[in-house]
Amino acid sequence: MASEVDEIVQKANELIARTAARYERSSRRLARTRKDLMTRLKRMILAVATVLIGAAIAGFVLGGIGTTGVLLVLGLLVACLAFAFIPTLETVVEPGRLAQADLKTLPLKTEIWLDSQRKALPAPAIPILNAIGNRLETLAPQLARLDPAEPAAVEVRRLLSDHLPELVTGYQSIPAPLRNQPRNGRVPDAQLVEGLSVIEQEIATMTQQLASGDLDKLAVHNRYLELKYQEARDLGH
Incomplete structure (x- = not known):
């Protein structure tokens, strides 16, 4: 009886975990979709405004x-509608293109690529993918301010565009029936989960190190301001 209860509890926990993961993933997708739609709308409005202003200036100058x-203006306005249908965000990212991505867009492209790999990965790996996605969202604004030539940037790029894709594609290259079978004392499913966990922790460490650098800069700047204002107060006396 106890074993049956434990099994029911385990299944319930797995269902809760899957539901939470699905909700979290949907929330991130919804946020990206909303941002994409707003960008399209702004782009279309800007194009329409440009056409109308240009037509008004031409009409004033030429009388x-x-x-x-008029027909030309109408044609341009219709063409402006095309901006509402041209996506601004990539929906498919090939792993080979991650190495060529700009540093500031690398986290988002990595997250999009990882999201497309979910169905090909075992269930225990999904929560770790969600954790990696959260880490990437935190890392993205930090990379936007980082010089791509700095050693930290090189390490981030190597982790996201080399090690992570190699781990996932290497697992996928193993025939499905062999992925949960021990080989030399190791199970591919477990190795994948362990590898993803290591990468997730490494991203967390990199984020903390970059944040430490920012905090150090902030502390130095605050100290500079304190000294400067103290000097100003002394002069005021």
């Missing part, structure tokens, strides 16, 4: 734009 001009 009118005539029937041909």
Whole structure:
């Protein structure tokens, strides 16, 4: 009886974990979709405004734009609608392209690529993918301010564009029936989960190190301000 209860509890926990992971993933997708739609809308409005202002200036200078001009303006306005249908975010990212990605876009592209790999990975790996996604969202603004030539940037790029894809694609290259079978004392499913956990922790460490650098800079700047204002107060006396 106890074993049956334990099994029911375990299944319930797995269901809760899957539901939470699905909700978390959907929330991130929704946020990216909303940002994409807003960017499209702003781009379309800017294009329409440009056409209308240009038509108004031409009409003022030329004393009118005539029937041909009106048709041209209408055609340009219709063309502006195309901006609402051109996505601004990539939906598919090939692992080979991660190495060529700009440092500031690398976390998002890595997250998009990882999201497309979920169905091909074992269930225990999914919570770790979610954790990596959260880490990447935290890391992204830090990388946007980081010089790509700095050693820290090189290490981040190597981790996200080399080690992570190699781990996932290496696992996927193993035939499905052999992924949960021991080989030389190791099980590929378990090795994948362990490797993803190491990468997740490494991203966390990199984020903390970059944050420490920012905090140190902030402390130095605050100390500078304190000394400067103290000097100003002394002079005021």
